[in-house]
Amino acid sequence: MTKEFDLGALLAERGAERYELHTRHLNHQLPRMLRTIGFDKVYERAEGAYFFDADGNDYLDMLAGFGVMGLGRHHPVVRRALHDVLDASLADLTRFDCQPLPGLLAEKLLTHSPHLDRVFFGNSGTEAVETALKFARFATGRPRVLYCDHAFHGLTTGSLSVNGEGGFRDGFAPLLPDTPVPLGDLDALARELKKGDVAALIVEPIQGKGVHEAPPGYLRAAQELLHRHKALLIADEVQTGLGRTGTFYAYQHEAGVEPDLVCVAKALSGGYVPVGATLGKDWIFRKVYSSMDRVLVHSASFGANAQAMAAGLAVLHVMADERLVENARTTGDLLRSRLAALVDKYELLADVRGRGLMVGIEFGRPKSLKLRSRWTMLQAARKGLFAQMVVVPLLQRHRVLTQVSGDHLEVIKLIPPLIVGEREVDRFVDAFTEVMDDAHSGGGLMWDFGKTLVKQAVAHR
Incomplete structure (x- = not known):
């Protein structure tokens, strides 16, 4: 018989070692940095938009875990959904059946972007971007993806290749042969497209680094240019999506913008279970998954798991219910x-x-x-x-x-x-x-x- 595991007792016994454990076994520079700037706090619990220390002092969270905590921490509706899905003992991740929750979440997500048709579920924002890069290359038959100076799209090798910050890229070359263009510069975009090898432009409607918005009219004009050259527009909404900017997606601030692929993650998790999603047009998915032989040509071991899907459905419910x-x-x-x-x-x-x-x-x-x-x-x-x-x-x-x-x-x-x-x-x-x-x-x-x-x-x- 398996011995009982008591997480509460473990935390009570070893929780005070948190900074020492990180120093010994994880990224040793993190506790060093936190101590240098006086951020080495000990938060005991969190609720909504606040953290609390052992003395009961509250701390206002204006960071939301880099955007993950769109609903705040420990929203009761998301907690309940996760308890329910665990109690249901679903036959999850068999890989040889079709569970209802991924289809239901995809259906719900797509109502917010009616020009898109299908969804691939992964486990993070960077996976959502990797999916979009692969799909764009395969669907167009072209190798190169354009990205904007100072962009941030993730830190895995593919997403790093379209990262506009040198500090993240240094020492990790060679990367994919992709090309930066200034945000808002249509002439630079047109010059690259004329070379005939561009699969797509990936863009944050509002860049996370520095909070710079694409100039008015740029996304619509860029979309028209791209489509004229048979290239795709990828909107990275990992941070800006799910209501962050006052519309469901940030690209929706500009009329007529309909990206071919949209990447979401972060807030879709409810702050509990990692989840990423790449939304796209039907013809793109049909090209990638062109035959039964290619059914697993792009997949993720934990993609569309029941806990992540339940969290996503609960998040969308709360967003609508609480406006x-x-x-x-x-x-x-x-x-x-x-x-x-x-x-x-x-x-x-x-x-x-x-x-x-x-x-x-x-x-x-x-x-x-x-x-x-x-x-x-x-x-x-x-x-x-x-x-x-x-x-x-x-x-x-x-x-x-x-x-x-x-x-x-x-x-x-x-x-x-x-x-x-x-x-x-x-x-x-x-x-x-x-x-x-x-x-x-x-x-x-x-x-x-x-x-x-x-x-x-x-x-x-």
Whole structure:
């Protein structure tokens, strides 16, 4: 008889070793980085848009696990669906039958993009992108995929090949022979398409790195160019999809845009079970799966598993029932307008941009001599240090979790759970205002911390 496994007892006994265990057995640089910037917190539990430490202090989550926690943490409807699917003891992953849940989730997903017909389920955003790259190449018979400068589409070898950030690519060559084009540059796109070997353009309607939106009209014009040259448009909605920007998909902000392939993941999981999906047109799927001999030509061992499908169905139910797409739009408008009103007040604050609950706050060179000299010192050490100087006191003093929006960027990205409302907007804006007041006073703990970051940056050049 199998001995009972007591997870609660294990956590009670060994949970305090969390940072030491990571240092010994996982990525040893993560705990080191967290300790350096004072992010080495111990969160005991989480609910909705908040974390809680052992003393019961709440922390506002403006990061949502890089967008995974669209419904917040531990939504009761998703929890119940997972309990139900486990209790059902389904004959899952036999691989030689057709279970109902994948078909039901595909049907539900496709109602939000009626020009698409079929779905492939994998386990992550990067798998969704890999699927789209393979399908586009096979369907067009062409080898090359175009991507945009500063794009992020994942970190496996195929998705890394269309990653526009050199820091992620360095040392992992050779990659696939794909080509970057500037976001919004139709002339550059046309030049590449004229070479006749382009399968597709993959694009984030709003780039996660820096929160840069495709210019108005670009996606529609790019789609027309691509189709004229018999190439495909792939929309990477892994972070922007499922209501994040105030429409179900971010490409839907522009009329007439109908991508040939759409990648989703992150929030579809409900924060519990990894899931990714690639939605596409019928003719593309029919080319890839052209005969019974090719039925497994592209598959995933855990793809379409019952737990992931149940989580996805529950997520879509909650989104509709709680009107979360509308909430992302209205709450996002409130957050951006409150922050935009501060741009004229603070010379270090350069721009506030984004859509829905995907907001970028950019910092820039101040005008006053005293602040300019400090800004120059930070920039000389490493671009992005000022944004980090803002992120740290937001957590340490105000218990608000945010992130710098990419390496060497003076931008903070806000992607909170879609359930946040006016209360959370007030808390964030009040905290951000206090941090900006401190930065503009020219002294205080914030600039002292800046000196620590400068020393770290210089030491690791």
